[in-house]
Structure formats: structure tokens, C-alpha cells
Amino acid sequence: MADNIATREAYGKALAEFGDKYEIVVLDADLSKSTKTDTFKKKFPERFLNAGIAESNMMSIAAGIASCGKVVFASTFAMFAAGRAFEQVRNSIGYPNLNVKIGATHAGITVGEDGATHQCLEDIGIMRTIPNMVVINPADAVEARAAVEAAIKHNGPVYLRFGRLGVPVIFDESQYNFELGRGVMLADGNDAAVIATGLMVHEALKAKEELKNEGIDLRVINIHTIKPIDKEIIIKAAKETGAIVTAEEHNILGGLGSAVAEVVAESYPVPVKRVGVEDKFGRSGKPAALLEMYGLTAKNIVEKVREAIKLKVK
């Protein structure tokens, strides 16, 4: 598929593009070729800093720069940004509410062959428990680009989650309007709703097509901002469809599924089924094979939709 673009590619391109418009500073920790911040580095070497293999230090340095009034992007793999540097992100960035944007690439299981130590399936859960932190997980390259600009304009810390794997482009750039904190209804339907994020959005759209044959009319919602989450769109879906399935490339604990279940349980209880990695570590493998093995496909969504519909209170 010629259309497949990794969100990290879009991230790098967006930094280079917006570097003209905004006086951003970009930091990386010796991964600029992988995180794609090298595109910014080439264009704006004076505003690019390599912190070396020192992720915790990089986060606190970013905080120092942001404290002087600049918007800073600090980039590394999600595992190291959310994992190794968690405490620095919490204390040096979240607590003082500084304008640091964490560009976390290689999130999820689709890092692939590097295996469990490099596959970050916990970051959404970790990041959304930090007060002030906005958490964004774009579904495609168009959304990723828009998310970068929205992050620049937002005053405060933002965690941006990007993938390594090329994923289909869903949105039309000329028409796409990204609103931070706003879910996007991609397809209407009233029998059940699938609320998906990241590369699972594409799978959700596939699931809709498959379920059509069974006469099930599935609503598909894309949640790019996991925090603050769009409660309105979730509650509306609960009311109008009566059954919800979430889908994410993350541990089923703590991520989108948990966030949606919290909203539903508190405001309009209906059955919620979650598609995600079932509280397991990943392993090395080709991304597509891993998605299959860990249950992150349209087929898994279809199954969960059937289960959720069965649980509906008639």
C-alpha cells in the first residue's frame, strides 16, 4: 500500500514544517534518525539539541528550556520517555505545568522485532495519571501532523504517541480539522459503537464492513486525545447504541479502554468490551504477525462487538 505512512514520519515532517512558523526547540536522545527529529535537525540545527543517551536528563533539560518561555519537543522511544523518564516527566514537567511536548515514537507492539523491552504498552496509562498532561495518540499521518500543531498551540505538557510502522492514511488533509480533546465520529451506526485509537482506528473501520454482512450497524469513533477524553461523544454512543467496544494498541489495563469504561460506568452504564494486549509482554516478530498474535485485528473487534451486543440490557 503506497499510502502507508508511519505517524513518526509525519511527526518529523511536522516539526520541520512548523519550525518555520513557531520558535520551537527540539531535543532527542540519540535516536533522531528513528524518531525522525533529524528532519528538524537538518533544517534548524541551532534549535536542535542532542541530549545523548540520557532520557531522564533530557526531560529535565526540556523543562529548563520551557521555563524560559519556549515550546520544547523532547523525543525518544515511548518506552524510555514514559518508562525510564517517568519521574522526571512527572516532577520536572507535569507538576510545574511546563510547555514540554513529549514526542514518543515506537509506541505499542508494532515496534516489532526489537521485542518486549522496546514495545511500550503502558505509556497511555502512565501518562494519563499525571495531572496537567494531555495525551494524544494519532491514528494516521494526517492526524499526527495536526496533533503536533495542536500541541504547540496548547499551553502545557503534551504526550504525543507515535508508531514506527507505516499505517494507512484515513483522513483527507485538506478537510481534516483537529480539535484537541474532541473525538471524531467516522461512521454512524446504532447497534454498537467501537471506540478506537491509533492504528486500531483503521481496524475498526474494517470491522464495520465485516459486521455489515451480519446486519450489525456499527458506529466507529476515533479518539485521538485520550486525555482530556471526549466524554460527550462516549456518553452519546452509550445512550444511542447501548454497547461499546474499545480498541487500542496498548495493555487493556490503564489505556483507552479503561478511560472509556470510567466514563461509561460513571455516566451511562452499558456493556464495555476491550480489545488490546491482554496484560502480557510482547515478543519479537513482524508487526503484522504480532498484531494477529496479540489479538489486535478487525476480527478481534468483530468478536468483541458480538459479545457486547449479547450483554446489552434489553
Add this chain to the structure above:
Amino acid sequence: MEQGKIKDLLITATKIRKHSIEAVYSASSGHPGGSLSIADVLSVLYFDLMKVDANNPKWEDRDRLVLSKGHCSPALYGALAEKGFFSKDLIKTFRHIDSILQGHPDMKCVPGVDMSTGSLGQGISAACGMAVNAKIFDKNYRVYAIVGDGELEEGQVWEAAMFAAHYKLDNLTAFIDFNGLQIDGHVSEVMSPMPIDEKFAAFGWNVIKINGHDIEEIKNAAVKAAQVKGKPTAIIATTIKGKGVSFMENQASWHGSAPNKEQYEQAIKELDAYLESLGVK
């Protein structure tokens, strides 16, 4: 340095010590030991060297100070209150639920606090960020970091040290409060970061060793640091933890405990006696 000026700075340092004791006593908790050890450095920085404006705490071109050993907030609050960033009356609200003076410095609510700190090792990195910001955007403020000797055990400090040398942050001065004690005892016994001077030198820093209670030495070292080109400077300031209160001096047990009423009165009495010897009634 002029004798009168030295005396003034000693007086201010002693007032900072009094505020520190007052704060910790009022809260019945806090960190007196390391606060007393850095009072002289803070006095020289805030009252002789740093470009800051108490009426405009967020002034973009101000010099910045990051108290990397954030638990010593009582001394920082004392210095900021003396400097007029906020009312001295607030000192006795230290650590109270409705006070801006949190246990550890919070840049969001305390005027004059340049970075929220408390988690050791992070402040010096943030100071590097401020210093590199000045390099990128051509500003000529200076950045000071105050780092504990125990804090040097945090690996992040050395990541920051590497960064500062690599980016030639000659606008950064780190004061290492070399009081030899941390919570569990002697720094050299708990987990020795020695030799501190050789380590910083090996990391590419200019190193100056001083007596951290000698006003003139503090000032001269800081002035020299500002003249060095292409390198950050580490000023290793030998100090006495608990300095100025006889029963607190060199006692690890006074790292993080509050005096009772009797001890409080005794401490204030000793500090007042010293002020009197400097001609303050």
C-alpha cells in the same frame, strides 16, 4: 571586597538561617541542616551577584537559581523573603496546607522560584536547560544551581554534567554544597561520590574549591566562574551542615528534623547573638 559589604552579607545569611529555623519550627517538619549550610552562598548570590527583580519575578532576562537540593527550601524562602519577593510573614506558614510555601519549592506559586524541585538530580538538568536556552536565543543571563554532595550520587547529575560541558555552558555555575552528610550518615560512607573535584574536571568543568562560609571566597569564585569561557564551573563549597546552630552542626540527625520549643529558642538565641556581634541589635 569591602568590609561593610561582607558584614551586610553575613547579616543577611544569618537572617536566612533564622528564617530557616523559624520555618521548620512552625511546620514541625522540614530540613534545617542543609538549609543552614547554604545560607552564605544564597546571601552572596541574591544580595550581591544575581540580576533579579522582586517586583518582576518572571523578568525574562533575570539570572536564575535552581535549588537542585530542593529540600532546603527554607533557606531559599528565607532569601527570597529578605529580597522582597514575598512577605516575611509567610515564613511561618511553611508547609501549611493553605500556604504557597510548599515543603519543596513550587515555581507555579512562589514568586522568585525559578524551578520546582525536590526530586534530587533533576534541578541541575533544568539549570542546564535554562543555560542552553540563553545560548540558543542569545541571552546573557547566568544560571546558578545548588547541588547537594549526597545528590551527586544520582546518575542524572552526571548526565547533566556531560551535557553542560558538551554544550559549553559557561553561563552555568553549580555550587556543590559539600557538607559531607546526607540522611543516612557521611556521604563518603553511604555512597561516595569522591573525588568530587576530579570528577567534575574529568567531565570537562572548570572547578574551584572554596570555604562555603567565607563570603569573600564565595563571591570571588562566582566572579571567576563568570569569566571562564567555554566551560561550566563547579564551585565546591566546603560547608558545615547545621552551620550557626551549635547543636545542629555536623549532625546528620538534623538533616530533616524540626527543633522542639527549647531547641528552637536556643537556636534563635545563638543566631541573635551572632547578629549582635555584627552590630545588629
